[in-house]
Amino acid sequence: MGWLWFIIIGAVAGWLAGNLMRGGGFGLLVNIIVGVIGAVIGGWVFSLLGISAGGIIGSLITALVGAVLLLWIISLFKRA
Numbered sequence: 001m002g003w004l005w006f007i008i009i010g011a012v013a014g015w016l017a018g019n020l021m022r023g024g025g026f027g028l029l030v031n032i033i034v035g036v037i038g039a040v041i042g043g044w045v046f047s048l049l050g051i052s053a054g055g056i057i058g059s060l061i062t063a064l065v066g067a068v069l070l071l072w073i074i075s076l077f078k079r080a
Helices: 002-022 029-047 055-079
Strands: none
Touching: 002 029, 002 055, 029 055
């Protein structure tokens, strides 16, 4: 059941980050990938800042922050 929640949270976080950063999602598979990588990045950033987020909402916020950071970093390279 843990992997299923991880994929669902990744998909939602990827979709939300896509909507925030470029005005639309990327499709289900790419949303999941962006969300899962975002969750890893968000967890790393939150641990550096000493922030701990628990539960489904905390995991979603962590993944969303990481996904937005990931898309922002990608956009910096695409413009160059």
